[in-house]
Amino acid sequence: MTIGAPPRVRTAAASATNLWKVYGSGEAQVVALRDVSVELERGQFTAIMGPSGSGKSTLMHCLAGLDSATRGQVHVGDTQITGLNDAGLTKLRREKVGFIFQQFNLLPTLTAEENILLPLAIAGRKPDKDWYETVIQTVGLKDRLGHRPTQLSGGQQQRVACARALVARPEVIFADEPTGNLDSKSGNEVLSFLQRSVVDFGQTIVMVTHDANAASYADRVIFLADGQIVDELRHPTAEAVLDTIKRIGADH
Amino acid sequence: MLRATLKSLLARKLRLILSGLAVLLGVMFVSGSFVLTDALGRSFENMFASSLADADVVVTAKPTIDVSEMEGESVPGTLTAADVTKIAGVAGVAKATGDVQADGARVIGSDGKVVATFGPPRFGGNWTGEIGGRELREGRAPAAGNEIVINAALATKAGLKVGDDVGVLTMQPKQTFKLVGIFGYEGGLTSRGPVTEVLFTEPVAQQLMLGKPGTFTSITVDAASGSDPAAVRDAIKSRLGGTYEVRTGKELADELAKSFKDILSIFNNILIGFALVSLFVAVFLIINTFSIIIAQRTKELALARALGASRKQMVGSVLVEAVVIGLIASVLGLAAGYGVGAAGASVMASMSELQLAGIGLPPMAIIAAFAAGLLVTVTAALLPALRASRVPPVAALQESATPDRPLTKLTISGAVFLAIGGGLMFYGIKESVWALLGGVLAAFIGVALLSPVVARPAVSVLGRLFSWSVPGKLGRLNSGRNPRRTAITAAALMIGIALVTALNTIITSSERSLQGTVDQTVKADLIISGQGGPGFNPSFEPALVPQMKNIPGVAAVSAEYGDQAIINGEPSWINVVTDVPATAKMFTLETVSGSMAQPGANEFVIDDQSATEHHLKLGDKVEVKHANGLDQTYTLAGIYKRGEIYGGSMFGSAAIEGMRQQLPAIAFIDLGSGANETQVRDALNAMLKDSPEMLVQNKQEYLDAQFSESAQFLLMIQLLLGLAILIAVLGVINTLALSVLERTRELGLLRAIGLSRAATMRMITVEAVVITVFGAVLGLAVGAGLGAVVVKGLADEGLKSIVLPWNQMGIYLAVGAVVGVVAAILPGIKAARTNVLTAIAYE
């Protein structure tokens, strides 16, 4: 790992090339991803949108190495992850990717601080003191570090999850509907925090969302429908996103 | 309701299989014990029946000294040749044969060692021909005084063949015989039961086995054809009078079989005791399982309540589950018990040359299996069932499951149980075994109830040991999450470990006090003693005693003879000590009154307590009826203060003549200063070469040999408690499997943020080890406590101080840890296989 913004050797933090994902076989066969090729640029906040069942989560899981591709290739940084065994994937998770899930992000037995430092502890790495301070500052949880998850609100919990993903400085953070369970105020807090980590620290973030407002925080929005990328927007506004969604809805 | 219950039963297979398995194992143990002892019992019955098949009537004399087993061995009476003639003359008697048969004919094998049987008798007797199923296999019958025949199993064991010179120890020191024949029994048997047999000519057998020429132990009568054995029996009875016992062959066979069955039933009860411990442990496992199931189903239950199910129905639904599990476990346990009992019986039968009667299924096995299986499961499920019925309907709507209930009630009732248990134990030690056992049981329940309170701090302290690694820390935190569950899982393990620790504490304490007493009061440097066994005492030539005294370096030798006798009408054990002053010195005995010089031939000395007990004072004369029938009068010449390990009577030399075996059985040797122990021992061993049973040991070796016997006993107990520990392991697996299931999402998260498979397994392992080590520590503490109570209670029996067996306790602790590691394997693998995606998608 390098300190500060990663050098731009390869432009893509993660990429998929001719990616297929097929569930089941015969009658029950579902093609969740159909020949998807996409590059997620470094230092960018990318949102993935699309109707329910369009393959957003599947794409993200494949990119993050949580799920295996049926065909095609996935890279995270310069590592090809298609074909990695469990040990390789564990190493990848320790060093290159961070996760924020929609809920149940934290271990109830640990305090907020311990949760934040958990990935580093698991990997046997020491936290960078200054960086840790910066992250805590940014998330605004200084006075909540000793609390356990049950003593935190949903928004606070998600911010702790964000801090945890950030503190290990992974190549890319994947977030699947991180604000899906939050009210709009807490959601916006989390989103602006994610945005800031991209702008201020050069972190790469990929986020799946249903919410046009959430997507408007991103630098780029990719639209999926029926397992294919059907459109994309750069520097989106909430209105532009909504328009695109409507158009896609009409097409399909 | 029933259908819903059965459906939910199937849905929770694993957990129910584990609890069912626990009950199954306990039931297996119970029914297996019954099957085993039943098969062995019938085998013995057959054995006695076939050996007495040809004997129509058997006549024996009433014992000359008749004492209960607690007081010592009875001295059997003998019959004379005149009795044989008299019986032969009774109408209806075709033939009367005098038999000699006594325990204690020890054959020296080809390796120079005495053939041991580990309990069953080593018979010596007279050859009466090929009768009662006896068949000569090789050679011929003994004709001359120096000839013997032995049974085929003994020949194999001793490595002897026809024509060999064989040393045999009897009442007399070693004598050498020519082996002229080997016999077996009909049906191809090499022996009848686990005994060994040496048959001499009649006069030799009478001399060596009974010590009296012309006497017999029994007379076997063939009734004339056509006459009824019972009628012949009555005819003989009226002819002989009261001092004889006359029984038909069948009666005698039944009586012998009954006495064996009594022993077997004690054996059976011991096995059942261990089975009950296992079942008690299973109760914990079942309580845990049902509690967990109910906690998981809180919403479902609340919904049922909201839809109108009554409390009774709720309790009923849980109990139906318990009954179903109990029934299935009982049936399978009975089947397994039948198998295990059959296997055990055939192993034991083949080890003891016993022809196994068919394996049966005694009704008691069936009754006990179902009683145990159902009772245990239903009782254990009762508490959780009542809790299920208390789930309020609103719980269906609430987000979280029932919060952790306060432990106050548990703690108070635990303390009450513990106090009652302690009290009962203290009272029971002296007064009644049942109170003692009840006390132990109550104490266990008390500790089990208290354990949740202790669990949290204890687990957190124990867990510190593992906190250096992240998985370790996570595992520790997980085990502290649900103190009730952790505690009850640990409590199951506690029981087995507590029992062995308690026993070990008692043994160690008593060994240590014995050691202390011996160190302080015993000055004997060497002890010559025999490895005992049934029959005559191992002994040596009296002529050796003066020779021993002449070995350079030996300051004093005091040898002892002993036998049963009747003193002033009371059965008692008498000793003859060859050098009373030397014994008094070697055991630091103080004179109370009279003289402790060597008593004259018809004098004796005795300890003060026995003197008081028998109302004896200096100068009193006592009438002694000796074991071989001799009557003598002795005068009390001295009274000594009973030593801590030495007591009893010491008679003058005249008493030797009244003993059946007129040989010394033990000798104490005092070495002079500067004596070379090794040289003396070599000289002694050389002298004792014809008495291979005698062992020369120094004080410490002698003690250690005694201690090693208790160590073997302890080992047996540990093996039998292994099942209880196995059941406890099932409980740990159960709890862990559940934790893994409940925390699927967390496991997925941990895997997502980089926890490797190996680390995941380590986490589960730490969780398991923390639980089991907690159980082990609890067990060690409780066991040490139980042991201490017993030791204290037995303080006036010579147990001076409580000594804890630290080494063994360390081993038990290690066993606890290993058990945890083993129990964690399957749940750990399951956890490591957690699929991150499905875990996140969970519910």
Ligand SMILES: Nc1ncnc2c1ncn2[C@@H]1O[C@H](COP(=O)(O)OP(=O)(O)OP(=O)(O)O)[C@@H](O)[C@H]1O
């Ligand atoms: N494990 C699976 N087995 C079979 N089909 C699956 C599986 N997981 C996803 N699918 C199918 O793949 C398609 C894409 O699913 P995916 O979860 O990626 O959709 P999504 O865009 O994330 O939807 P949502 O917005 O509802 O979360 C869907 O049709 C879904 O039914």
Ligand SMILES: [Mg+2]
């Ligand atoms: Mg999705």
